[in-house]
Amino acid sequence: MTEQPTSFERPQSGADPADARGALLHTPEPARALPPQTRPDGTHPSAAAHGADGAPPALTGTATAAPEHGVGAPRAAAASPGPGYEHSQPVAAEPDPHRPRPAPEGIPAQPDASTRPTEGAEPGRTGAETVRTGTEASRSGADASRAAGGLPGGPERRGTGGPGDRGPGGPDQRGTGGPERRTGQGLPPGRPLPMRRDGDRLRFVGAATRRIARGMDLDEIVMGLCRATVPTFSDAILVYLREPLPVGDERPVGPLVLRLRRTDRIPAERDPEVGFTPAPAPEQPAELSVVTHELCEVRPGSALGEVLRGVRPVFTDTAAAGAALDELLGEGSELAVPGGQRTILAPLRGRRRVIGAALFLRRPDRPAFEPDDLLVAAQLATHSALGIDKAVLYGREAYIADELQRTMLPETLPRPTGVRLASRYLPAAETARVGGDWYDAIPLPGSRVALVVGDVMGHSMTSAAIMGQLRTTAQTLAGLDLPPQEVLHHLDEQAQRLGTDRMATCLYAVYDPVSHRITIANAGHPPPVLLHLGGRAEVLRVPPGAPIGVGGVDFEAVELDAPAGGTLLLYTDGLVESRLRDVWTGIEQLREKLAATAQLTGPDHPPPLEALCDEVLDMLGPGDRDDDIALLAARFDGIAPSDVAYWFLEPEETAPGRARRLARRALSRWGLEDLTDSVELLVSEVVTNAVRYASRPVTLRLLRTDVLRCEVGDDVPQLPRLRQARATDEGGRGLYLVNKLARRWGATRLSTGKVVWFELHRG
Numbered sequence: 096m097t098e099q100p101t102s103f104e105r106p107q108s109g110a111d112p113a114d115a116r117g118a119l120l121h122t123p124e125p126a127r128a129l130p131p132q133t134r135p136d137g138t139h140p141s142a143a144a145h146g147a148d149g150a151p152p153a154l155t156g157t158a159t160a161a162p163e164h165g166v167g168a169p170r171a172a173a174a175s176p177g178p179g180y181e182h183s184q185p186v187a188a189e190p191d192p193h194r195p196r197p198a199p200e201g202i203p204a205q206p207d208a209s210t211r212p213t214e215g216a217e218p219g220r221t222g223a224e225t226v227r228t229g230t231e232a233s234r235s236g237a238d239a240s241r242a243a244g245g246l247p248g249g250p251e252r253r254g255t256g257g258p259g260d261r262g263p264g265g266p267d268q269r270g271t272g273g274p275e276r277r278t279g280q281g282l283p284p285g286r287p288l289p290m291r292r293d294g295d296r297l298r299f300v301g302a303a304t305r306r307i308a309r310g311m312d313l314d315e316i317v318m319g320l321c322r323a324t325v326p327t328f329s330d331a332i333l334v335y336l337r338e339p340l341p342v343g344d345e346r347p348v349g350p351l352v353l354r355l356r357r358t359d360r361i362p363a364e365r366d367p368e369v370g371f372t373p374a375p376a377p378e379q380p381a382e383l384s385v386v387t388h389e390l391c392e393v394r395p396g397s398a399l400g401e402v403l404r405g406v407r408p409v410f411t412d413t414a415a416a417g418a419a420l421d422e423l424l425g426e427g428s429e430l431a432v433p434g435g436q437r438t439i440l441a442p443l444r445g446r447r448r449v450i451g452a453a454l455f456l457r458r459p460d461r462p463a464f465e466p467d468d469l470l471v472a473a474q475l476a477t478h479s480a481l482g483i484d485k486a487v488l489y490g491r492e493a494y495i496a497d498e499l500q501r502t503m504l505p506e507t508l509p510r511p512t513g514v515r516l517a518s519r520y521l522p523a524a525e526t527a528r529v530g531g532d533w534y535d536a537i538p539l540p541g542s543r544v545a546l547v548v549g550d551v552m553g554h555s556m557t558s559a560a561i562m563g564q565l566r567t568t569a570q571t572l573a574g575l576d577l578p579p580q581e582v583l584h585h586l587d588e589q590a591q592r593l594g595t596d597r598m599a600t601c602l603y604a605v606y607d608p609v610s611h612r613i614t615i616a617n618a619g620h621p622p623p624v625l626l627h628l629g630g631r632a633e634v635l636r637v638p639p640g641a642p643i644g645v646g647g648v649d650f651e652a653v654e655l656d657a658p659a660g661g662t663l664l665l666y667t668d669g670l671v672e673s674r675l676r677d678v679w680t681g682i683e684q685l686r687e688k689l690a691a692t693a694q695l696t697g698p699d700h701p702p703p704l705e706a707l708c709d710e711v712l713d714m715l716g717p718g719d720r721d722d723d724i725a726l727l728a729a730r731f732d733g734i735a736p737s738d739v740a741y742w743f744l745e746p747e748e749t750a751p752g753r754a755r756r757l758a759r760r761a762l763s764r765w766g767l768e769d770l771t772d773s774v775e776l777l778v779s780e781v782v783t784n785a786v787r788y789a790s791r792p793v794t795l796r797l798l799r800t801d802v803l804r805c806e807v808g809d810d811v812p813q814l815p816r817l818r819q820a821r822a823t824d825e826g827g828r829g830l831y832l833v834n835k836l837a838r839r840w841g842a843t844r845l846s847t848g849k850v851v852w853f854e855l856h857r858g
Contacts, residue, residue: 304475332454353452408440437459453476499563517705533548540808549599550669576845587645606729608732618643633686734800837855
């Protein structure tokens, strides 16, 4: 049967308030006398602890021992029940204090406590140096009962005759500076016992490493190290990190340069008159970051380089470590470093290399560091360095994800004629700012614009990569001016080529501002919502279709009216679907939100696009962010019929002259006579090049918006290229003139041919 230590400690009076580790000390309490114990030779084992009158020593607690009834008979320990004790023995009768107690059967006689070695002690050490005293073990009444007589051997097993016997010195070591078990030196009054200090160190290291591990980025980890060590372990700390920090397997280029990343210290109002202050000490101690050099270049073979290469923390009281400290702080540093073992320099080593150093300091009025504190500093430095390594890697991954997502989505939206656009994108989580949702607006020939929104399954790096490929494919197909259903069909084929499980939904719409019509094809995506000018919001009836990647399905397109002043809202399912609501409930809430927002501006004025997007996102609750959200809003302004002039020209030699006359009349009707010369020249050159190769009628269209736009279409798919004509060439200068006189120009291939267009400023 062995004694079980209690699992709790309680602070007692007598603790040193200046102790940083906050040791828990115990003060002896008055106790009843124990009956004397006898050995077979008739001597008392605790005779050295008795006074002249033979009175037994006092024992902490309220337990008394029951009288023995024979050799090997059971003994009952009585304890007064107190708070927190669930089990207690019945109180026995008060025994005769002078009745001798024989040794239990089967336990050999033990030598005298003053001469025999303590059980479990190392050679050359006394029992008082290696074990806890009876007072330390008796933290409750039940423990006192077991120590007094409830266990075989009683106090003899603990190497003391009683709480008053603390070894060869007799009195309690805690109050008289008895020898410490590791150093052999005396302990000042109020200092914690060695075993208690070891336990405090373990608890501190556990709490500090947990605080450091909670950090996600570099600043949080460094702050966690500083806050965990000051003031519990040190009075001040300086953290230096490599500049720049290497990432992963990168090999640093250039010399090793350390930059002071962060400092922390006890606040000035808690500082005594002596401390880490410049000499002479000012009235208010300055911050360490002010009085310390921020940059330090570590020269190869220097003292600081040797300390960092050794990896292990060192005290700076030696000559080599002192030189390393001077090199780190810089020549002429105003920081007054305390003498003795009150400064620890700990290198910070990551997975592959030293990435910095940490300097722990204590004030001169505080106890110096002990050798075991080097192990604590090593643990703190190791956990911090590994955490910094992971934080740098995490920061690089987050940067790559952000850059990938930024390049996958449009940086800016175009400004096509007759439509205004606004967009929003919200990732699923702040820690993973990448996903498979995308949106796009692609200008098309004839002043049209393609509106695209899609959602790849998942929100990971793989989903983002697939999204980028599908978006690029959609842009290429839009440039061919294919119908919306054909675009979805080719996207479906592309998704199947990427893999068997590459699923995505997509909605592709083409808006024509001249005809005020919109053509929409859907591939398993939530239907768009159209907000009319009067404030009515409706969900457009679009055939849902199958998602992209299923294969073997047909897509259907519908053509609907797009009235001027209306707003079309395209979105992904993250806006309307979550764990708290199904998709159709979310769509109905979105429709109601749009209608309510339109009522705020009145029936004759549509709400601003940017404010409308913000209002739509406000409908999301705390539990509604389960997926990425892509939002694209298009305001249909259209082009009025009075601002459009359209003609068909037969491919013959008289076509350029007729085109010049028609353009002159249109400009005169619009009041743009100052553009007549430039327009006639450019129209003549473009129409001449078209009728030279065309076999079908050539189309000519003029559009008056904020600019004057001219479009010439033919049935020849080859696009014209700008080239420098030689001096002997009779032609080849038409596009050169267009490039010099027009604001912008371009050529777009159509399924039935091509369109060459140019724009001019209106004044």
